[in-house]
Amino acid sequence: MLNYIKSLYKFIRRLSGDDLYDLYLMSHKQCSKKHKLMTKKEFYQATLDKKWSGIKRCC
Amino acid sequence: MKQQINFGIKFGYIMIKKYFKNIVWILVALLGALAFSTVALSRHESINAVWFITAAVCVFMIAYRFYASWIAAKVLVIDEFKKTPAVMLRNDKDFIPTNKWIVFGHHFAAIAGPGPLVGPTLAAQFGYLPGMLWILIGAVLGGAVQDMTALFFSMRRNGKSLGQMAKDEIGVIGGTASLIGTFLIMVILIAVLGLVVVNAMKHSPWATSTVAATIPIAIFIGIYLRSIRTGRVLEASLIGFGLLLLAVFAGGLIDHSQMLRIYFDHDSLTLAWAIIFYGFAAAVLPVWLLLAPRDYLSTFVKLGTVIILAVAIVILQPEIKMPALTQFTNGSGPIFGGSVFPFVFITIACGSISGFHSLIASGTTPKLLDNEKYIPMVGYGAMLLESFVAIMALIAATVLEPGVFFAINSPAGIVGADALGAIQKINAWGFKVTVEEMELLAKNMGETSLFARTGGAPSLAVGMANIFGKAFGSNLLAMWYHFAIMFEAIFILTTLDAGTRVGRFMLQDMIGNIYPKFGQTSWMPSIILSSAIVVSCWGYFLYIGVIDPNGGVNILWPLFGIANQMLAAIALSIGTAILIKSNKVKYAWVTGLPLLWLMIVTTTAAFQKIFSQDVRVGFIAAARDLTDKINIGLIEDNKISVTHQLIFNQKLDAFITLLLLIILWIVVIDMLRISFFKKK
Numbered sequence: 001m002l003n004y005i006k007s008l009y010k011f012i013r014r015l016s017g018d019d020l021y022d023l024y025l026m027s028h029k030q031c032s033k034k035h036k037l038m039t040k041k042e043f044y045q046a047t048l049d050k051k052w053s054g055i056k057r058c059c
Numbered sequence: 060m061k062q063q064i065n066f067g068i069k070f071g072y073i074m075i076k077k078y079f080k081n082i083v084w085i086l087v088a089l090l091g092a093l094a095f096s097t098v099a100l101s102r103h104e105s106i107n108a109v110w111f112i113t114a115a116v117c118v119f120m121i122a123y124r125f126y127a128s129w130i131a132a133k134v135l136v137i138d139e140f141k142k143t144p145a146v147m148l149r150n151d152k153d154f155i156p157t158n159k160w161i162v163f164g165h166h167f168a169a170i171a172g173p174g175p176l177v178g179p180t181l182a183a184q185f186g187y188l189p190g191m192l193w194i195l196i197g198a199v200l201g202g203a204v205q206d207m208t209a210l211f212f213s214m215r216r217n218g219k220s221l222g223q224m225a226k227d228e229i230g231v232i233g234g235t236a237s238l239i240g241t242f243l244i245m246v247i248l249i250a251v252l253g254l255v256v257v258n259a260m261k262h263s264p265w266a267t268s269t270v271a272a273t274i275p276i277a278i279f280i281g282i283y284l285r286s287i288r289t290g291r292v293l294e295a296s297l298i299g300f301g302l303l304l305l306a307v308f309a310g311g312l313i314d315h316s317q318m319l320r321i322y323f324d325h326d327s328l329t330l331a332w333a334i335i336f337y338g339f340a341a342a343v344l345p346v347w348l349l350l351a352p353r354d355y356l357s358t359f360v361k362l363g364t365v366i367i368l369a370v371a372i373v374i375l376q377p378e379i380k381m382p383a384l385t386q387f388t389n390g391s392g393p394i395f396g397g398s399v400f401p402f403v404f405i406t407i408a409c410g411s412i413s414g415f416h417s418l419i420a421s422g423t424t425p426k427l428l429d430n431e432k433y434i435p436m437v438g439y440g441a442m443l444l445e446s447f448v449a450i451m452a453l454i455a456a457t458v459l460e461p462g463v464f465f466a467i468n469s470p471a472g473i474v475g476a477d478a479l480g481a482i483q484k485i486n487a488w489g490f491k492v493t494v495e496e497m498e499l500l501a502k503n504m505g506e507t508s509l510f511a512r513t514g515g516a517p518s519l520a521v522g523m524a525n526i527f528g529k530a531f532g533s534n535l536l537a538m539w540y541h542f543a544i545m546f547e548a549i550f551i552l553t554t555l556d557a558g559t560r561v562g563r564f565m566l567q568d569m570i571g572n573i574y575p576k577f578g579q580t581s582w583m584p585s586i587i588l589s590s591a592i593v594v595s596c597w598g599y600f601l602y603i604g605v606i607d608p609n610g611g612v613n614i615l616w617p618l619f620g621i622a623n624q625m626l627a628a629i630a631l632s633i634g635t636a637i638l639i640k641s642n643k644v645k646y647a648w649v650t651g652l653p654l655l656w657l658m659i660v661t662t663t664a665a666f667q668k669i670f671s672q673d674v675r676v677g678f679i680a681a682a683r684d685l686t687d688k689i690n691i692g693l694i695e696d697n698k699i700s701v702t703h704q705l706i707f708n709q710k711l712d713a714f715i716t717l718l719l720l721i722i723l724w725i726v727v728i729d730m731l732r733i734s735f736f737k738k739k
Contacts (some may be wrong), residue, residue: 015164016355018293027151040289045347047290050152052346053564053580054220054422055241057354057557058415059174059248059408059623 020047084124091117098191105378108454111187112372115195115450119443122199127207127439131432134638134646135211139432144218146429154218156429159436165427167441168358169419170206171365173252173551174409174623175449180456180515181616182406183464184392186384187457189403194453197404197411198446201653205412205627206420207438208634208650213421214428221421225629225726228636232729236722237629242565243715244415244622246593249338249558250600251615252551257330257605258514258612259544264323265314265505267330269541270548271323272306273353274337280352295352296359303356303549307542314505327605334555335598341556342563342590350556357550364546368451368523371530381457381464386488393469394513395613396675397667401660405620410449412653414626416442455522456515462492463500467518470610471511478510505537513610516547562593603708606701613675614712617668621716624661625723628654632730639734658727665720669713678713682706 013019021040028037038046094114098106131137148154182190213219219227222241226234260267280299284290313319325333341349390398395406409415420438428437456464465485466474474481478494485492501509504521512518520543527539564580566589571578577585604611634650671677674684685706688694694702 011160013293014158014161016292016296016359018291021290024151031151041285044285044290048346048351052350052557052560055418055557055561056169056423057172057554058170058419059172059244059252059413059554059619 017047084121087117087120091121095195099188099383102383105380106383107376108372108379108458109376111191111379111450111454114191115447118195118199119447122203123435123439123443126199127203127435130204130207130439130649131435134643134649135208135434137211137431137434139430141431143214143428143431144425145427148217148426154426157427159428159430159433162424162427162433163437163441166419166424166437167444168362169423170413170416170441171361171445171448172409172554173255173547174413174415175445176452176519176547177252177255177515177616178407178410178620179449179453180519181394181468181612182403183381183453183456184385184387184394184468185399185403186388187379187381187453188383189388189399190407190453191450193403193407194410194446194449197407198442198449201627201656202410202412202416202446203439203442204649204653205414205630205634206416206442207434209417209420209630210425210428210438211431211434212634212637213425214431214434218425219421221417221630221633224421224633228633228640229726229730229733233629233632233726236726237626238565238569240414240622240626240629240719240722241418242562243719244619244626245558245562245565246596247600247615247619247622247715248415249555249562249597250604251612251619252554253331253334253338253597253601254604254611254615255514255516256548256551257327257334257601258512258610259516259520259548260325260330261327261512262324262508263506264320265310265537265541266544266548267323267325268313268319269306269310269545270552272309273303273356273545273549273552274349276302276306277349277353277356280356281348284352284355285347292355296355299352299356300359300363303360303545304542307538307545310541311505311537328602331598331601331605335594335601337552338555338559338598339590339594341552342559342594343586346560350553350560353549353553353556357553360546361550364543365448365451368455368526369447371526372451372454375526375530377454377458377526377529379454379457380460382461385461390673390676393465393473395617396673397617397664397671401663401667402617404656404660405617405624405664407449408620408623408627410446410452412624412627412657414623414628414630417626417630452519455519455526457522458525459518459522460490460492462486462490463496463521464518465490466492466497467509467512467521468515469511470513470608470613472608472610474511476511478508481510503536504540506540511610513612515612516544516551520544520547559590559593559597562596563589566592603704607705607708609675614678614708617664618712618716621661621665621668621719624657625719628657628661628723629726631657632726636730636734654727658723661723662720665716668716678709678716682709682713685709 021043024043091114094110094117097110098114145154145156149156179190212224216224222234222237225237260270276299280295284295313323388399390396424437462485466481474484482492482494497509501507509517520540523543524536524539528536567578567580567585576582579585600615604615631650631654635647635654638647638650667676669678672680674681685702689699689702
C-alpha cells in the first residue's frame, strides 16, 4: 500500500513537472558534464521559455 | 504424460481466456447498443444521464480497441521497434523520451480547453440528441483519427509541425493557408472566449471579484515558484488552489457588502475593456509572472473539477430534462440562428473534431513519446477523453429544465430585456418556467438575475452547481455556482493569455521576414507593437460582441467553428495526401471521409452564414436589414452610430467567412492535385 502511494506521488510529481530539476541534475550527471550546470532558477526560467514559445494550449 | 496434461491445461486456459475476452467485448457491444438506442429513441419526458455515460464509455471502448488498433496496424503500420524522434534525437531539451502516461497527461491537458464545455452547452438548443450523436460519432471517426494521424505523421517526420508538414506535403499554398488559418482561429477564439467570461461576470460582483482575484493569486504563485520555492510546482498548485477556494468564499462576502460590491458591479463594456487591457498585459509581462502560474493552477483545477463532475454524475444519476429534439432544429433557435444541419457540426468542434488539436499533436507530443506503439493511446485515447468531457458538459446543460436553460441563454435581443416578456416568449415556445422560479434560482446561485446570461458559461455553472449541490450538499449552491464560474474563467483566461502570446510570436515571425529586427521576440518595441496588434484584432471582435444586442455569441461561435473545422480539414488533407502518396489509396478513406464530411458541413455553413436571407443567419442579410432599419427611421438616434459599427462588422464577418472557405477549397484541391501528380 505504501509503495502504491509512493509511486502515485512520484507519478503526480512527474506529471506536474515538480521533479524536472531533479531529472535535469541526473541527466547532467550522466551525459553532459561539458555544459555548465544551470541553477534551479536558471533551469526553471529556461523550462518556461521553452514551454511557452509555441502553441501549448488548445481551445 | 504429465507434459501432455500441462499442455492441455495451458491450451484450455488460453482458449478460455480468448473466448472470455470475446465474450466481454460482445457484452460491451450489446450494452453500448442498448444505451445508444435508449438515448437515440427515447421520447419520454426525461432520461437518466447514466445512459449517456454508458453509451459513451461503450462506444469509446469499442472504437479504441478495434478502430484505433486497426488504423495503427493496417493503415499507419506502427512499428514498435522503430526509434522515435524522442529516442533518436534525444537532447533532454525538446526531445525527451517520456513515460506514456505522463505524455498522455500533458497531451490531454493541452488539448482540453474550454471549447468542449461551451460548444455542447450552446448546441443543446437543438435538444440533447444531435449534440450527443455528433460528439460520439465525430470523435470516433473524425477527431480522434485526426489527432492520431497528425501525431504519427509528425513523429515519422522528426516532430515536424502541422505548418511544416502542410508546406512539405501540399506545398507553399498549404503552408500559408495553415498559417493564416491558425492566426484567424486564434483571434476569433480569444474574442469569443473573452465574451463568454464577460457574460458570466456582467453585473455579478461575486463572479467578477472571484475572477479578478485569480490574477493576484497567479502572480503570487509565479513569485513563489520563481523566488521562494523554485520549481516546486505541486506544492505551489496546492497553495494556489486553496487561495482560489478562498477567493470564491471571499467573493460571497464582497457580494453581501454594500460598500465593496459596487467596485465589482460592472456592465459588459467595462468588463470587455478590462479583459482587453488584461490580455495586453499578460502578453507583455514575463511568462513566469502570470501565464505559467495561471496555467499550473488552471490545469490543476480543470482536471480536479472534471473528475469531481464525473463522480457526481455517477453518484447522482441525474435525469435529463431537455427533450431529444426541440423545434429549434429548423433554425429558429434563440441562442444562435441556423438549422441543425450544418450548425450542430460547427457549434461542437472541440469534443468532436477540432483542427486546433493537430497543432498540439504535431507540437510537443511527438517529441516526447518513446515508442510508436503508444500513438493510439495518446493520439486517439486523449481525444476520446476530451469527448467524454464534452458529454459531461452536455449532461450538465441538459439536466436543467429547458425553460430555465433558454431563459439563461436567450439574449435580450431575442426575448426582450423585460423578465415577464422573456418568460412569456419562452412559455410560448412550450417550455415551462416562471419569473418566480428564475428569481429563486438567481437568489440560490447568489446572483441578482440569470436572464440573458449568454455564452454558455452561466447555464453550465448552474447545471454543475445543481449536480454538485445534490451530490455533496445543496446548502452551498451559490458557492458551487461561483466555483464553476471560476473553474471556467480560469482556463479561459489561460487560453486567452497563451493565445495572445502565440499570436504575438506569429506576427513577429511574419513581420520579421520583412524587417528582421522585428522578428527578435525579446525586442521590447516589437513585443509591445505586436501584442497591441494581436489584442486589437481580438479586442475588436470582443467589443462588437458586447455591443451586439443579439449577444455576440450568435456571430462569433459559428465563425470560430468554421475556422476550427477549416484547420481540421487542412490536417486531414495532409493525412490523406500522405496516404495517397505512400500507395495506401485503399485506406485514404480513413482521413478522406471525415475530410469530405467537414467539407460538406463547413461549406454549407459558410455559404449560409454569408448568403442566407434569414437575418439571424446571413451576415449580408443582417447588414442589409440594419441599413433598411436606419433608412426608415426604426433605429433611435443615439443608436445609429453603434448600428453602423454592427453593419460594418457583419460585412467584415462575411469577408472572413469567405476567406476561410476559399482557403479550405484551395488546400483540398491542391492536395488532390499534388497527390494525383506525385502518384503518377
